[in-house]
Amino acid sequence: MKKDIILAGVGGQGILTIATILGQAALNRGWQLKQAEVHGMSQRGGDVQSHLRLSDGEIWSDLIPMGQADMILSVEPMEALRYLPYLHDEGWIITNSKPFKNIPNYPEEEAVYARIKAIKNHMLFDADEIAQEVKARRSMNIVVLGAAIAKLGFSRDEIEDSIKAIFARKGETIVEQNINALNAGIKL
Amino acid sequence: MLLGDEALAQGALDAGISGFYGYPGTPSTEIIEYVQKSRQAEAAGVHRTWSSNEKTAAETAIGMSYAGKRTMVTMKHVGLNVAADPFMNSALTGANGGLLITVADDPSMHSSQNEQDSRYYGHFAMMPVLEPSNQQECYDMAFYGFELSEKYHMPVMIRLTTRLSHSRSGVVRRNPLPQNEMKKPDDLFQFMLLPAVARRKYKHLIEMQKDFVMEAAKSPFNSFNLDAPDSSKGIITTGLGYNYLREVFGDQPIPYPVIKICQYPVPINEIHAMYDKCDSLYFFEEGMPILEEMIKGAAFKGQKPIHGRLDGTLSRDGELNPNKVAVALGMPDTIGQDIPEVVTGRPPALCVGCPHADSYLALNEAVKDYGRGHVFSDIGCYTLGFMPPYNAINSCVDMGASITMAKGAADSGLFPAIAVIGDSTFAHSGLTGLMDCLYDKSNVVIVILDNSTTGMTGGQDYTAFGKLEQICLGLGVEKEHIRTFVPFKKNFDEMVQIFKEEIAYEGVSVVIPIRECVQTLKRKHKLEAK
Numbered sequence: 078m079k080k081d082i083i084l085a086g087v088g089g090q091g092i093l094t095i096a097t098i099l100g101q102a103a104l105n106r107g108w109q110l111k112q113a114e115v116h117g118m119s120q121r122g123g124d125v126q127s128h129l130r131l132s133d134g135e136i137w138s139d140l141i142p143m144g145q146a147d148m149i150l151s152v153e154p155m156e157a158l159r160y161l162p163y164l165h166d167e168g169w170i171i172t173n174s175k176p177f178k179n180i181p182n183y184p185e186e187e188a189v190y191a192r193i194k195a196i197k198n199h200m201l202f203d204a205d206e207i208a209q210e211v212k213a214r215r216s217m218n219i220v221v222l223g224a225a226i227a228k229l230g231f232s233r234d235e236i237e238d239s240i241k242a243i244f245a246r247k248g249e250t251i252v253e254q255n256i257n258a259l260n261a262g263i264k265l
Numbered sequence: 266m267l268l269g270d271e272a273l274a275q276g277a278l279d280a281g282i283s284g285f286y287g288y289p290g291t292p293s294t295e296i297i298e299y300v301q302k303s304r305q306a307e308a309a310g311v312h313r314t315w316s317s318n319e320k321t322a323a324e325t326a327i328g329m330s331y332a333g334k335r336t337m338v339t340m341k342h343v344g345l346n347v348a349a350d351p352f353m354n355s356a357l358t359g360a361n362g363g364l365l366i367t368v369a370d371d372p373s374m375h376s377s378q379n380e381q382d383s384r385y386y387g388h389f390a391m392m393p394v395l396e397p398s399n400q401q402e403c404y405d406m407a408f409y410g411f412e413l414s415e416k417y418h419m420p421v422m423i424r425l426t427t428r429l430s431h432s433r434s435g436v437v438r439r440n441p442l443p444q445n446e447m448k449k450p451d452d453l454f455q456f457m458l459l460p461a462v463a464r465r466k467y468k469h470l471i472e473m474q475k476d477f478v479m480e481a482a483k484s485p486f487n488s489f490n491l492d493a494p495d496s497s498k499g500i501i502t503t504g505l506g507y508n509y510l511r512e513v514f515g516d517q518p519i520p521y522p523v524i525k526i527c528q529y530p531v532p533i534n535e536i537h538a539m540y541d542k543c544d545s546l547y548f549f550e551e552g553m554p555i556l557e558e559m560i561k562g563a564a565f566k567g568q569k570p571i572h573g574r575l576d577g578t579l580s581r582d583g584e585l586n587p588n589k590v591a592v593a594l595g596m597p598d599t600i601g602q603d604i605p606e607v608v609t610g611r612p613p614a615l616c617v618g619c620p621h622a623d624s625y626l627a628l629n630e631a632v633k634d635y636g637r638g639h640v641f642s643d644i645g646c647y648t649l650g651f652m653p654p655y656n657a658i659n660s661c662v663d664m665g666a667s668i669t670m671a672k673g674a675a676d677s678g679l680f681p682a683i684a685v686i687g688d689s690t691f692a693h694s695g696l697t698g699l700m701d702c703l704y705d706k707s708n709v710v711i712v713i714l715d716n717s718t719t720g721m722t723g724g725q726d727y728t729a730f731g732k733l734e735q736i737c738l739g740l741g742v743e744k745e746h747i748r749t750f751v752p753f754k755k756n757f758d759e760m761v762q763i764f765k766e767e768i769a770y771e772g773v774s775v776v777i778p779i780r781e782c783v784q785t786l787k788r789k790h791k792l793e794a795k
Contacts, residue, residue, distance in 0.1 A: 087611065100266060100433075110266065113432040117291030117376030118721065121646065123613035128432075138512035139432035139505070142587035144599035158608045164601045179614065181653075184607045192605045 078108075079132040080229050081141040083160045085151035087177045088120040091218035092152060094243075096129045098222060101239035102231055103131040113139045122179050124156055150225050152204065152218050153177045154189045161196075170196045171225045173204035173217060200224055200265065207261050216258035223262020233263060269429035270295035272400040272436045273367065276407030278305055281442035283334035283362070284312030286322035288693060289722035290341030291376040292430035293369035297339055298725070309444065315719075317728045318664070318693040319344035323351040323366065330364040330420070331456055333448030335411050337365040342383050344368070347664065347694070349386070355420045356390040357458055357466040361450045363411030364420040366392075369430050372552050372584040376427075376721075378644070378661065380582065382553035384503075387422045387529060391470055393477045394422045394529040395486065396504040400434040402486060402527065408439065413480065417473060418455075426551050428505055428584065474530065482532035488525045489535045491542060495520040498594070499543030501536065502526065503556060505585065506549030512587040513596060531556060540569065547593065548573030551585050614649055620780035621647045621714055623752035624760070625657040628683070628712065631764035635681060641674070643667040643695075645687035646720040646782075658685055665694025672698065672707045681768045685712045689719035692729035696740065702773045703741045710767045710774045713737075716782040724785040737775045746770055752778040 082099070084092040093114060100110050113128040128141045143162045148169045151157030157172035164170065170193055176186055193201050204220040213219070219240070226236050237256055244252045267275060274296045277285070287297050300306045300313040312329075316322035319340040326338035340348060345368050352366060368386070371377040387394035395410055397403040403425070410421045454462050481487055491499075498521045502510050507525045522539055540546060540560075546569065548557040554574040561571045572578035578593045579585070592598050615622045625647075632639055642648060642658035643666060650657040660670055667684035675682035686695050691713050702709050713733055719725040729736060737747050748763045750756055760778070767774035 088613070104266070104435075109435065111432055111434045112266070113428055114268075115375070116295070116431050116723070118613045119375070120723075121613040121616060121649065121721075122611075124611040136434075137508040138587050139428050139434075139508065140586050142512060142591075142599055144588075144601040146601075155608055156611075158605050161602045161604055162600050166601070168601075180609065180611055182609050184609055188607045192607055 078230070079130070079134065080148075081146045082129040082131075082229070083141060083146045083149045083163050084127040084129055085149060085156040085160050086125060086153050087156060087179065088122050088125045090152045090177065092125065092127055095150065095218050095222045096127050097243055098236060098239045099129060099131065099229070099231070101243060102235045105235065105238065106133075108133050109136050111136045111139050124159060126160060148225060148229065150221060152221055154186070154193060154201070155184065158189065158192055164196075167198065169198040169200070169225075169228055171200045171221065171228070173221050174201050175203050175205040175217075202265055204262070208258050211257040211261045213254035213258040216255050219255045219258035220262040223259040224265045226263065233260070266433045267400055267436050268295055268431055268433050269397065269400050269403045269425060270369070270431070271299040272403035273397070273407055273423065273425070274299040274303075275436070275438065276404035277337050277365065278303060278309070278311065279439060279441040280408045280411050281335055281444045282311060282337060282411075283444045284326070284329045284336045285339065286312070286316050286326045286336070287339035288316055288319050288322055288344060289719050289725045290344050290369070291722055292371055292425070292427045293339045293341045293344070293367065294722045294725070295430070296367065298723070315725055315727060319348035320351060323348040323355070326364060326366075327351055327355050327358065327456075330360045330362045331450060333362045334445045335363040337367055339367045340369070341377065342368055342370040342381050343377060343379065343663065345383055345386055352386065353390050354458055356392045356470055357463055358456045359418040359466070360414050360420050361418065361448070361455065362445050363414040365407070365410045365414065365423055366420055367423040367425065369425040369427070370552060371427050373427070378663070380552070382555060383422065383424050384529065384552065384555050387424065388555065391474060392420060392422050393480065394424055396424045396527050396529070397429060397486070398504055398507050398525070398527055399429070400432070400436050403429065404436045404438070406486065409485070417476065419473065424504070426504060426584070478530050478532050481528045481530060482535065484528040486527035487532070488523075490524070491522045491535075491539055493520055493522045496522060496543045498545055498547055499539040500524070500547045500549065501539070501556060502549045504551040506551050506590070509585055509587045509590040510549060513591045513594070526556065531559070536560060543569075545570040545572060547578070549579070549585060549590055549593070550574070612652060614652060615646065616783050618783045619646070620716055620752045620778060620782070621650060622655070623754055623757070624712070624714055624778040625650045625655045627752070627757055627760035628685070628764055629655065629657050630757075630761045631768065632681065632683065639679065639681050640683045640685055641667040641670040642684070643686040643690045645690050647685060647687055647714050650685070664690055665698050668695055668698035668709070668711055669701060671709045671711070672702050672705070675707045675709050676705070680708065681710060682708065683710045683712065683768070685714065687720070688713055688715040688717065688729065688733060689727035691733065692727045696736065699737070699740055699742070699773070699775075706772055708771050710764070710776060712776045712778070715777050715779040718782045718785045720782045720784065724782060724788065733777055742773055742775050746772065746774040747777070748774070749777045749779055752780050
């Protein structure tokens with residue numbers, strides 16, 4: 078069993094938190110993990126990505142080979158498309174539809190959405206709005222994660238345990254908000 | 266789960282290190298950051314504050330080694346240019362306590378101004394080099410490196426690359442070793458590189474080369490599998506190249522002979538054996554084609570094809586990945602759909618509320634009558650002032666070069682000649698350039714952007730913190746030409762006026778905009794809230 082996931086977004090949007098939660102769930106299963114991150118210049122509002130590889134066997138490369146990712150999980154719609162060369166024909170794009178506009182030439186949103194909808198397996202939803210609805214404004218990334226877990230073969234309990242472990246020191250309210258965000262994502 | 270950087274740091278802690286020295290630089294920064302947060306390091310009293318620059322860091326580490334303790338100096342690849350003097354000479358002095366010189370290279374220039382390969386420096390200095398291919402090797406090589414260093418009384422280079430430095434995986438730890446006791450070198454000539462001694466030391470270094478090759482031939486990190494069934498291709502990998510090769514073949518055994526190199530100098534006999542056995546050679550090196558060049562250039566007459574970065578089988582620049590390796594071996598490329606045209610670039614930018622932004626807007630206003638091309642800059646977040654909407658700076662070469670380039674241009678008659686340098690960069694390499702300006706009374710304006718941190722690498726402290734004005738005064742800048750202001754929009758007119766006055770002054774002026782980085786400020790507020 079092996080899951081290769083490209084996490085995408087803009088510096089500061091919380092993709093590494095998604096990686097940590099999934100990674101923890103994989104470790105709890107006794108799986109192996111490699112997680113390549115972007116540090117340095119791009120973290121200043123540039124495009125960032127993380128290659129998350131989970132497997133019950135040995136993992137060699139820190140990078141996912143192009144065309145072999147099972148999923149692009151993105152907190153920003155245009156950033157989801159940036160990693161299309163990595164996606165397998167049968168792979169999923171699961172992305173927040175809320176654009177992050179910190180550049181003057183951000184494309185027409187409808188053009189971005191049309192391109193995402195042209196991918197055979199896709200989910201496109203406003204995770205910012207959903208997070209607001211469940212009063213977890215800052216957990217947009219966890220809504221996106223929630224939408225993905227079934228397709229990655231993780232159960233709700235596994236991810237909840239992992240959220241509890243990771244956010245425990247931040248207090249009960251934060252744990253609760255994140256679990257609400259997760260469940261809102263799972264329902265999508 | 267540790268980053269490659271962190272695995273190396275933890276390995277060094279467990280291997281009984283007494284001190285880390287370094288200057289922040291992507292992708293090496295997380296080594297010392299990890300140790301700064303480590304309770305184990307705190308309990309063991311391990312030195313772990315930042316140095317002014319890579320040269321002072323390397324020299325301090327050599328001093329700690331002199332006193333018999335294990336130590337590591339860390340830097341990014343271009344930092345080794347700054348530390349080249351102590352680095353090269355440390356191969357002659359050798360080490361007393363174990364000395365590891367860790368250099369993190371950045372092929373593909375994710376966050377750097379070039380992609381030089383530090384293995385050339387290792388070769389140049391005739392020093393053993395270790396190049397881990399995974400996080401576990403990072404950890405293990407700290408132990409192994411100290412052992413090798415103390416066995417031969419020789420510094421050892423550890424070469425990391427971005428993808429390993431910044432990738433996490435599980436690491437199995439060993440029982441920790443105690444630190445060394447303080448102990449002066451047995452031979453008090455050891456660190457005395459007067460020509461007469463240095464000549465003797467150099468002969469000794471040359472003599473040791475065969476031992477270093479022998480160590481690499483039996484290294485647990487190298488492997489020489491020449492017995493594979495298909496000898497049409499022989500494959501030599503270095504560093505991460507091995508992982509990409511294994512990835513390409515997945516669960517299938519690799520049909521070709523494979524040599525994995527993670528310790529140098531390269532055992533040439535084994536490569537000879539592969540050349541004799543195989544019809545062609547393939548080199549997969551993460552970085553520049555140092556082995557390929559060496560083998561192609563000197564050892565063989567070229568009857569058999571040698572493939573790699575030099576003949577175009579692989580791109581000459583940039584990092585490797587599994588797809589490049591597959592295509593080079595004539596296997597199918599799995600690459601997916603192209604990036605859609607609708608996707609536009611999203612380059613890094615100054616943060617919202619960044620003090621540098623306000624400083625640049627005022628500086629642009631002050632120099633607008635002179636046209637563009639008057640502002641030399643340096644290496645840090647503020648280099649992003651090159652981007653629109655600021656378009657404020659015209660150079661970025663190496664740490665400290667803003668001041669000295671402005672001086673050179675002023676000497677040629679360029680007016681105004683303005684240098685923009687960060688506070689941490691000034692502490693790293695700005696002081697000596699400022700002294701040159703003062704010595705010549707050069708007509709320059711030096712802007713030291715004081716955001717009270719080393720911003721680009723994530724907010725580390727630095728040695729000149731809180732002392733910039735005093736330093737400038739002490740070096741001899743006239744008091745009335747050291748000007749400070751707080752870069753906020755509301756102070757725009759005052760800022761422009763100050764820049765204009767100092768441009769008008771014929772001599773050395775220093776302007777210091779002072780306001781803390783919004784990122785470190787945010788982090789402080791968060792901590793306080795807790």
